[in-house]
Amino acid sequence: MMDLLNALVALSNFVIVPAVAYGSQLALGALGVTLIYGILRFSNFAHGDTMAFGAMIAVLVTWGLQAVGVSFGPLPTALLALPFAILGCIVLVLITDRLVYRFYREQRAKPVILVIVSMGVMFIMNGLVRFIIGPDDQRFSDGARFIISARDFKSMTGLREGLAIKTSQGITLVVAVVAVALLFWFLNKTRTGKSMRAYSDNEDLALLSGINPERVVMITWIIVAALATTAGVLYGLDKSFKPFVYFQLLLPIFASAIVGGLGNPLGAIAGGFIIAFSEVTVTYAWKKVLTYVAPESLAPSGLVQFLSTDYKFAVSFAILLIVLLFKPTGLFKGKAV
């Protein structure tokens, strides 16, 4: 019995808690990708760098706040900086849309042209971020490190395994839930949200019923910037801020969005958690959990790690391929064929 509890705690500590946090971050990122796909109808390669840009502003504002002595108690100061970062990111994407994307929208360019254009935007944003903050790792998290640390948990429960929950993980979950709730309330209950969904379902019909497309596009960008910045800041708090890592996040984020069904917000969330859980479970060394559960004679000798952690990309990718081959529209019906 004790062994089972220990196994459960070890499992939560090393698999469930990190995967939930990572999954929330991916889900927020994938929501941005999926909204762009639904409304603007292209895969935005610059999304990772949009996240990096938003997070960068948060880092800079956090440093500023720390310098004048503002803090948020046990919570990271970055949360106070988040609204400013979102605002900055909104300004950037709106400028980008005005200068770059609008031209192609008016031309009704093919989606693949827009993808290439987003590649150019990706270069520019990547360059901007490196130019302003440099390519290195930046730490900006402060406040209490743990909600509950492994040692406290052990002394509290008397178990041999500890369960540590980092503040950043707790915040990630709370913020993600709030953000998703707000988004769905907006999409389903407000007039503007409904017009967005109508536009996404059938552009011509929406235009006929008097929906202003430029307004829909603008609101989409604003929401996407907010989601991307939130995802970027949460990821940065949980791991650390490094511009190139955000670029690499593009792959799992796209995998999440496609697995769930591109253009479908609910799918993006599910996809994010599917990708996160599979990445973590496949690259986790199961020895610890198995030694508690399995009888003595069957105790594993190796690490029982399916793949080394460096292959986590391969995992998200394999899932992506399987879904594409067997259910090309994604698990939840997306709009892409």
Place this chain on the structure above:
Amino acid sequence: MTESVKNTLLFIVVGGLILLTGFTQSWNAAILILNMGLISAILAIGVNLQWGFAGLFNVGVMGFVALGGLAVVLVSTPPTPGAWSSGGYGIILALLLGAATVVAAVLVATRMPRGRAQTLTTIAILLVGFFVYRAVFDPSVAGVEAIEPAVAGNLGGLNLPVLVAWPAGGLLAAGAAWLIGKTALGLRSDYLAIATLGIAEIIIAIMKNEDWLARGVKNVYGIPRPSPVVGYEVDLQNDPSFVARADWFGLDPVIASTLSVKLGYSLLFMIVLLALLWMAQMALKSPWGRMMRAIRDNEVAAEAMGKDVTRRHLQIFVLGSAICGIAGAMMTTLDGQLTPGTYNPLRFTFLVWVMVIVGGSGNNFGAVLGAFLIWFLWVQVEPMGLWFMNLITSSMPDGSALKSHLIDSAAHMRLFTMGLILLIVLRFSPRGLIPEK
């Protein structure tokens, strides 16, 4: 001004830029730009084949380049003594077992009637196969990696001349492209992009982590040069006739030897580029090339005319990737080392895309021109950025934080400039410098 005059002028301008580098900076730098420009031009031809001819959106160029580099190590380095007996065969056996598992699973999944039994059998085959594979694979890998880990720890290669490795790199890339194309080409364009992006990352991850293959991030050094065309500096300096010739040119023998080595590479690369360019031109003009463009412009119509669109796409995807593989092998040969840690998608995939689009997608000469021009800019933007930053900060007081930050950040101007060039070309001249005819 006729079109051909304009195009010749464009090439002359880019050639002049490289010559200018030689006169104002150093000839060493100029030839370096030329060599990498030649390799980039080959890459651009490969991407142009896929995108310009067939409209395939491949953003996994980096993966094929890396496979070409891997082929160089596997073909031209000497084998590690004892590696094969202490685990090499085991690794091969494990890989075969792994492949057999996948094939068996696919067969079961396609041949058995749909239902729960099918799913369960497939999963069972995959699970059992995976554990058998790991049981054979792990000890063999440990055996190979235990051999002198500081200098070897890998299987080594076949000890063949490095020139053989270039076509081998193409073949390896073509094989990988066939596998990828088989699974991903039926998908729509965005999905192909994501799929290739992912595959490239996976190839790099494998090369970084599988030490038995090519030492992973420990890198492989001392890849042999394609002698006798490319010699070694020390031999040349000890060669009296070479020293005499260098003297005749009025050059220091040390400088002359490095220049001579680099020019040897230029010669080889130029031959490969011209051959591939000729082939690409012939392909473009042939009925096959016209069919490809017809498919690109209207898939439905081409299919209605009885063209097998998916097959043709697979064909050109494999061909284009093979060219990228050859270029990757040449790049690793030029470097003389394989460093998997340095492959970066911005530099090896997206930059090639900028080259093709700026040069003119669908036009081979355009792709080549774009490659030289963009590579030149990629190298020169850094010093230009520094100069620019010095200019705008010259009025600021010394020691101000902003000034030092701006000057330090000049190095990051590159990506920004490339993005700007891409966007400007796409906006104002979407067909590129030398448009498709």
